[in-house]
Amino acid sequence: MATTESIRFQREVPVRHDVDVFVAGGGPAGVAAAVAAAGEGRKVFLAEGHSCFGGMGTAGLVPAFMRFGDGKNLCAAGVGTKILDRLVAAGGVGPGRLDPNIASIGSVSIHPEVLKRVYDDIVSEAGVEFAFHTALIDVLADGGRVDAAVCAAKSGLFAVRARVYVDATGDGDLCAWAQAPFEKGDEDGSMMPGTLCSLWSAVDWKAIRAGSLGAGASRLEEAFKDGVFTYPDRHLPGMWQVSETLGGGNIGHTFGVDGTDERSLTEALVWGRKLVLEYERYYKQYLAGFEKMELVASGSLLGLRETRRILGDYVLCLDDFKSRAVFDDEIGRYSYPVDIHASRPDQESFDRFMDEWQNLRYGPGESYGIPYRCLLPRKLENVLVAGRCVSADRYVQGSVRTMPGCYITGQACGTAAALAVENATDPRGIDVKQLQQRLVGMGAYLPNA
Numbered sequence: 001m002a003t004t005e006s007i008r009f010q011r012e013v014p015v016r017h018d019v020d021v022f023v024a025g026g027g028p029a030g031v032a033a034a035v036a037a038a039g040e041g042r043k044v045f046l047a048e049g050h051s052c053f054g055g056m057g058t059a060g061l062v063p064a065f066m067r068f069g070d071g072k073n074l075c076a077a078g079v080g081t082k083i084l085d086r087l088v089a090a091g092g093v094g095p096g097r098l099d100p101n102i103a104s105i106g107s108v109s110i111h112p113e114v115l116k117r118v119y120d121d122i123v124s125e126a127g128v129e130f131a132f133h134t135a136l137i138d139v140l141a142d143g144g145r146v147d148a149a150v151c152a153a154k155s156g157l158f159a160v161r162a163r164v165y166v167d168a169t170g171d172g173d174l175c176a177w178a179q180a181p182f183e184k185g186d187e188d189g190s191m192m193p194g195t196l197c198s199l200w201s202a203v204d205w206k207a208i209r210a211g212s213l214g215a216g217a218s219r220l221e222e223a224f225k226d227g228v229f230t231y232p233d234r235h236l237p238g239m240w241q242v243s244e245t246l247g248g249g250n251i252g253h254t255f256g257v258d259g260t261d262e263r264s265l266t267e268a269l270v271w272g273r274k275l276v277l278e279y280e281r282y283y284k285q286y287l288a289g290f291e292k293m294e295l296v297a298s299g300s301l302l303g304l305r306e307t308r309r310i311l312g313d314y315v316l317c318l319d320d321f322k323s324r325a326v327f328d329d330e331i332g333r334y335s336y337p338v339d340i341h342a343s344r345p346d347q348e349s350f351d352r353f354m355d356e357w358q359n360l361r362y363g364p365g366e367s368y369g370i371p372y373r374c375l376l377p378r379k380l381e382n383v384l385v386a387g388r389c390v391s392a393d394r395y396v397q398g399s400v401r402t403m404p405g406c407y408i409t410g411q412a413c414g415t416a417a418a419l420a421v422e423n424a425t426d427p428r429g430i431d432v433k434q435l436q437q438r439l440v441g442m443g444a445y446l447p448n449a
Contacts, residue, residue, distance in 0.1 A: 027055030029387030032410030063248020069103025071364030080407030196272025312391030
């Protein structure tokens with residue numbers, strides 16, 4: 001039973017790590033930040049609350065990377081392509097997705113178990129100190145400076161002191177708890193739905209060729225009439241081929257979820273595990289090639305697309321997307337379309353999604369710049385933010401939130417943090433031209449630097 005009672009909780013905790021750079025969160029942005037900072041010779045500690053690196057692409061079972069390039073140029077180059085190259089070499093992408101011109105490929109399917117090991121190896125080889133099952137639970141901040149991050153682990157509570165802190169939590173937890181301003185959702189506070197992704201065996205991929213591996217929406221209306229689904233959700237991202245007989249399902253939406261509220265997450269996870277059975281019935285009864293499919297696993301993390309957007313020194317916006325913006329301080333460029341999943345399962349919301357998806361996209365060779373200022377949270381001096389919660393409006397967040405986009409902002413944050421330590425300054429005090437040179441040196445795509 002909920003209660004309004006409160007207690008005062010106060011205790012001393014040991015400072016277990018005193019480092020140059022602390023990275024909160026080991027998803028794609030956090031891995032890229034930690035590896036980049038360590039590559040610049042900095043002492044790094046990375047805290048990851050789950051049992052593996054990768055977040056959505058591993059524990060969340062998101063079945064595919066979205067595009068790494070703009071059709072001609074490789075945008076998510078550097079740490080991102082290092083990870084992808086390792087994944088390909090380890091056999092961790094689906095059959096038929098090994099085109100050497102990765103810049104022109106729209107998506108690359110993921111084998112999550114292989115990707116876990118790739119992340120383990122890359123982070124370890126970089127010399128990053130890290131711990132799993134270690135969750136950021138609070139920050140000590142004063143006057144816009146974070147003095148310590150407080151973590152909880154099986155051994156108890158402990159603190160981490162750092163010269164620079166990188167928020168790669170995906171939800172902007174560190175920034176929000178340090179009192180940085182943020183936005184969340186649309187004008188009504190509604191956010192994109194989540195998806196509990198899944199892994200399926202006994203899929204006959206030879207029988208499944210309906211234009212793309214993600215096909216599957218062709219008989220949804222018929223299934224709605226037959227009462228297969230609780231909600232008439234017309235948006236079906238679909239199933240990706242993970243191996244000869246495995247399929248990765250980005251199927252179903254958990255509407256109304258707030259990823260910053262554990263009660264909402266709990267409700268969505270319980271519903272998602274029931275919803276996957278509705279899609280099993282749909283795929284087996286209505287689509288050829290899926291008749292014998294069996295559920296192997298659902299994600300241990302709910303696939304979240306949107307929570308907080310931390311407000312930074314610049315807010316990347318729809319006009320920037322439309323103009324293919326170029327910035328003097330850009331730390332990368334990206335090209336994924338605006339992809340804002342409908343927050344409600346009705347025809348009007350789906351039509352709005354389809355209009356944006358079809359019209360807010362680029363041709364080959366086109367991209368938008370991501371300025372360094374998007375990584376600098378307002379009111380905070382020694383903090384950088386990376387990943388899906390960087391400073392952008394809802395439209396651009398719908399593009400930059402993908403895993404390759406997270407690699408771009410993550411490696412920029414890690415490199416900037418290392419430069420700040422090297423020059424005994426805060427992230428706003430570094431020479432952006434020097435940052436761009438360091439990024440180019442690690443392979444980043446910066447044609448305007």
